[in-house]
Amino acid sequence: MSVTDVGNEARKGWMGLLARAPSARLAACLEAVGAMPGFDWLRVPEVGGVMVRGRMGGTGAPFNLGEMTVTRCALRLESGEVGHAYVQGRDKAHAERAALVDALMQGDRAGELRAAVLAPLQAAEAETRRARAARAATTKVDFFTMVRGEA
Amino acid sequence: MYVAVKGGERAIDAAHEWLAEERRGDRAVAELGLDQIREQMSLAVNRVMAEGSLYDPDLAALAIKQARGDLIEAIFLIRAYRTTLPRIGHSHPVDTGAMRCDRRISATFKDAPGGQVLGPTFDYTHRLLDFKLAADGALPEAPVGAPAEAPMPRITEFLNRDGLIQDELAGDETPPDMTRQPMEYPANRALRLQALTRGDEGFVLGMAYSTQRGYGRNHPFVGELRIGAVEVEMEVPELGFDICIGELVLTECETVNQFAGSKTEPPQFTRGYGLVFGQTERKAISMALVDRALRWQELGEDNLGAPAQDEEFVLAHADNIQASGFLEHIKLPHYVDFQSELELVRRMRAAAGDEMREAAE
Incomplete structure (x- = not known):
């Protein structure tokens, strides 16, 4: 299967998940998958800055908010698939693992990778988000109105 | 010498x-x-x-x-x-409407859809020192509830629906970037917002406070304050599509300000906007007040001569790195400069002495 056979939407989904995942968690998931295939670098991991933009009033014209650190890389597996990564932070090993998974998700091992890496990362992210939302929910104000005593 | x-x-x-x-x-x-x-x-x-x-x-x-x-x-x-980081590119503007809010409050609408969510705030604490923190106290778990399903729409959108608040015109023009080009005045609003969001919190707070005390009063209400995580997306040219590259926590403040109307605009509410990295609400509220004060010209308001209305004064002094660099350099050796001043003063005193002697004779 080639890159074009993979839906861009699905690929966007896993690339974002890999970018947001804590580096140590991704490393642990990949460890469980076992030996990784050999690859050649198309772009060695490089740390840089991305200028993040916002919108005036949240919905208006754009402005520059400030930069975030990002590490990117690209590699080609021995079997030919090309993997890319753009991940938040300065962790080159994180970018390498994300690019490896991106490449492997385009080949025969996609099912294995989905089960061993993407699914656990997805579940962990959902749980982290749920835990914060659950705490936020308890801080929601319940207003009550005092009825005036007019007999 | x-x-x-x-x-x-x-x-x-x-x-x-x-x-x-x-x-x-x-x-x-x-x-x-x-x-x-x-x-x-x-x-x-x-x-x-x-x-x-x-x-x-x-x-x-x-x-x-x-x-x-x-x-x-x-x-x-x-x-x-x-300054050592190569610039990889820029993101799409973040969608703060889709923020996963830890905190979201409105001082204008009690019953806002999505509710008033206080989040982990210092508000309503008594500001008494907690000596339990000085000891190794066990921490009770924060209570958990059922995560809210309801969306949290923008408060200003309600006012906007009735045309009661000035519209924000969406656009996709490339904003100026003060990290790439030197500041130029007059600055447009995009440049002002960039300078304010990285400006010194104390300075921006002081400027905002000055508007509240009457130096360019603009009658702000905190229409909405939200703190939470947003995803950052950027277009990756080699892929040909947008991907999420990470997640940031941001604080956003929208103020709703009175506006009596001008020759071209009917009376309506206007907006001030603050958006800052991290949980930084004092800064975000301050930024929104100063943003609003600096908009006097585009809203056809009078220049009251207030410091917070003076764009160059505010923006040129908001940066604590520029300010401390220039301020602190005066402690570094200025021996030669000072030596010449010393010589000058001595010469002037000698000359003045000569004149006084001549006058006395």
Whole structure:
């Protein structure tokens, strides 16, 4: 299967998940998958800055908010698939693992990778988000109105 | 007169070695880890990221440790590091409407859809020192409830629906970038917002406070304040589509301000906007007030001569790295400059003495 056979939407989904995942968690998931295939670098991991933009009033014209650190890389597996990564932070090993998974998700091992890496990362992210939302929910104000005593 | 300009290397080296020792403090006390600073001094980390204009909590924690807790020095370190980073590109504007809010309050609508969510706030604490924190107290777990399903629409959108608030015109023009081109005045609103969001919290707070005290009063209400995580997306040319590259915590404040109307606009509410890296609500509210004050011209308001209306005054003095650089350089050796001043004063005194003697004769 080639890159074009993979839906861009699905690929966007896993690339974002890999970018947001804590580096140590991704490393642990990949460890469980076992030996990784050999690859050649198309772009060695490089740390840089991305200028993040916002919108005036949240919905208006754009402005520059400030930069975030990002590490990117690209590699080609021995079997030919090309993997890319753009991940938040300065962790080159994180970018390498994300690019490896991106490449492997385009080949025969996609099912294995989905089960061993993407699914656990997805579940962990959902749980982290749920835990914060659950705490936020308890801080929601319940207003009550005092009825005036007019007999 | 020739003044020696060499020397001091040995003294400087010794000063830096002593600095390192002082930074460490009493070695009988455990050393701070970066993870401890990141997790337990998170609002300091947030401020350093916001004013350093670089979102990276680990780097901000390192800067705070290196700077011995001097946040402006830490911001300086981050700014210096930032200039070494190659610019990979820019993101799409973040969608703060889709923020996963830890906190979301409105001072204008009690029954806003999505509700008033207080989040982890200092508000309503009694500001009494908590001596339990001085001891190693066990921490009770925060209560958990059922996560809210309801969306949290923008408060200003309700007013907008009735045309009661000035519209924000969406656009996709490339905003100016003060990190790439020198500041020019008059600045447009995009440039002002960039300068304000990285501006010194104390300065922006002071400017905002001055408008509340009457120097360019603009009658603000906090229409909405939200703090939470947003995803950042950017277009990756080699892929040909957009991907999410990470997630940031931001604080957003929209103020709703009175506006009596002008020759071209009917009476309506107007907006001030604050958006800042991290959980930084004092800064975000301040930014929104100052943004609104600086909009007097485009809204056809009078120039009251208030400091907060003076764009160049505000923007040129909001940057604590520029300010402290210029301020602190005067402590560095100025021996030659001063020597010439000294000579000048001596000559003037001698001349004045001659004149006085001549007058007396």
